[in-house]
Amino acid sequence: MARVRSVYRCTECGHEHAKWVGRCEGCGAWNAVAEEPTAQRGSGAGGQRGRRGAAVARPGRLREVATTPLERYRTGIPEFDFVLGGGIVPGSMTLIGGEPGIGKSTLLLQAAARLETAGRTVLYASGEESPDQLRLRADRLVEDAGAVHVLGETRLEAILGAAGAVSADVVVIDSIQTVYTENLESAPGNVGQVRECSGQLMRFAKDSGTAVVVVGHVTKGGGIAGPKTLEHIVDTVLYFEGEVTLDYRLLRTTKNRFGSVDELGVFSMTESGLVAVPNPSAxxxxxxxxxxxxxxxxxxxxxxxxxxxxxxxxxxxxxxxxxxxxxxxxxxxxxxxxxxxxxxxxxxxxxxxxxxxxxxxxxxxxxxxxxxxxxxxxxxxxxxxxxxxxxxxxxxxxxxxxxxxxxxxxxxxxxxxxxxxxxxxxxxxxxxxxxxxxxxxxxxxxxxxxxxxx
Missing domain, CATH: 3.30.230.10 (Ribosomal Protein S5; domain 2)
Incomplete structure (x- = not known):
């Protein structure tokens, strides 16, 4: 059996080291260097398969690119659509992070239900809850989520296969830290797994035109858990803020390639889900x-x-x-x-x-x-x-x-x-x-x- 090679890479800047060090030589961050196995040869984004015989892409001039109007999938939740810049863009990848219990899964399940009502096919893949648990959550909501396709799976290849089987317009993954790919021999949530899975999801979104929404856990410092490249890869980054003991939740945009940043949406947590607050000042x-x-x-x-x-x-x-x-x-x-x-x-x-x-x-x-x-x-x-x-x-x-x-x-x-x-x-x-x-x-x-x- 071949020995699995590992690299020591900084989670902040991506600088590689020959061995573990306490302080990154690239950016100077402390305790940011983590060991991660390298991708197997001949598979995945890091493999060498097909490189010698692959056709070289021919570049074209920018004026020759056909312009198409930007389409958006409106979720029907006004504050959510406002923060996104008008709705979910097909072929985009959105990351939403927040403290445990803040309401990320509830908001996305409500959005999935409304998208299904509007005629969009949604696949909700959860690695943290079984379909039975998702059904119990959906029963508490005002929206009818019965038409949403659900999948209890953590293997990325199975999730992408299911998305293709149902011809999903939107794929929700809860959460990116629970998903793993067979191309890497490491546990889910590892720095390498998060980077590789997010890269494959982004390529899937761009190639198929399917909008991908992923949930990310946060660290004690309030940042998204995992490598910093995760936030660089995705198109939109949303943070769910607010005290769990309070009724109000704040959804803030920190990155948006299709709209303005620092937008704020306000929600009220009720027994039947999150309700948008149209007048936050009042x-x-x-x-x-x-x-x-x-x-x-x-x-x-x-x-x-x-x-x-x-x-x-x-x-x-x-x-x-x-x-x-x-x-x-x-x-x-x-x-x-x-x-x-x-x-x-x-x-x-x-x-x-x-x-x-x-x-x-x-x-x-x-x-x-x-x-x-x-x-x-x-x-x-x-x-x-x-x-x-x-x-x-x-x-x-x-x-x-x-x-x-x-x-x-x-x-x-x-x-x-x-x-x-x-x-x-x-x-x-x-x-x-x-x-x-x-x-x-x-x-x-x-x-x-x-x-x-x-």
Whole structure:
């Protein structure tokens, strides 16, 4: 029996090593080098079969390529279609990741049921649940999933054969970490297996025109488990976010070759499945209490959609020697910068206070345009004075205390006006022509302190 050769490859950059090392020589990542068997000769993508006698493909000019309108399969779930850019593109490969129990399988089963109702043939292949378990899940849904073709299989060759047998338009694989190919002698979930299976699935999608949707597990750090090349191979990458204990789930796009990225879809988890939330801003602000200090509202741009969220802050006297700085939904380093700017440029002191900041509904503040809202919530809690209820805060705060304008200001303000806000605290360089909304121009954080104290 021939000995199986192995290589030691970095899961982050793909650099190969002669032996295992703790730190990758290519990208410097620690504990990222894993052993994986090489593909057998004469089979699979890594084989040598047919290379000598294979015909050489003749390149053509780009203008000679026939243009066809981009077709999409609409799932009938508005938020899902919105995040995908209008629906599933035939011949594409989509990766959706998220924490266990967040609702990935439920969402895809609902989408499969609606696609079958629309006349599309869907094959749902699960390596984690048997067909009996899938039937129990489907019985809880509002959609009728009885027409969906299901398969309890982990061997990739059998899944592709079944997809061809039923002439599937869409293939759902749950999950990519449970699938293996016979071309590699390694366990499912191995780095090499994930890379080889995803490569074969992508070639199958491009050659047959079948849309492939795969579920990916996530690591403790929140990234997709497996090699980084998995996200490079696929056309679209979606992340399902949110706390399992909360009712709302956030579906975010981080890569999309057929649409815009950073789009956000909001779903509500119910007993009968996931329900799309058409107005996320109203949902995120529904529990906001009036007349409470430490609360401020800002407008974020999630892809092409403006979303209003509430930022809450609490400054309380510290009971220990070193005050705490706790941030939920906000980078702790960004919080430290804003506290330093407020102390130095606005003559306020948080040195002896514990500071807690959180963003409601599990949303994360990733853009600097929310700085003004965080600062307003901190100042409101510090002086125990509620911020005006009809005001939203838009602007970036520099290290000198200057307030800089946010992008897409008109769309943010229009969303705020639709929900009843009448004033905007922002940079004096911002220009707004939204009827019914007045802009209060600020140049420095000192002016913010005086405006909140008025």
């Amino acid at each position: 949902v995120f602000l529904a529990a906001r209490a009036a007349g409470i200090s430490g609360s401020a509202v800002t407008a974020l741009m999630e892809g092409t959609r403006p979303v209003l969220v509430e930022v809450q802050a609490l400054a309380a006297r510290s009971g220990y020697g070193t005050p705490q700085r706790v941030a939920t939904g906000l980078d702790p380093k960004r919080l430290a910068v804003l506290l330093a700017v407020l102390e130095r440029r606005a003559d306020t002191s948080f040195a002896d206070l514990d500071v807690f900041v959180q963003v409601t509904a599990g949303v994360r503040l990733t853009e600097a345009g929310a700085d003004l809202a965080v600062a307003a919530a901190l100042l409101s809690s510090l002086h125990n004075r509620p911020a005006p209820a009809d005001v939203i805060f838009l602007g970036e705060i520099g290290l000198g205390g200057e307030i800089r304008p946010s992008g897409a200001i008109e769309r943010r303000i229009a969303e705020a006006a639709r929900l009843g806000f009448r004033r905007v605290f922002g940079s004096s360089r911002s220009v707004s022509q939204t009827p019914g909304v007045s802009l209060v121009g600020l140049d420095h954080v000192e002016q913010l302190v005086r405006a909140l104290a008025a």
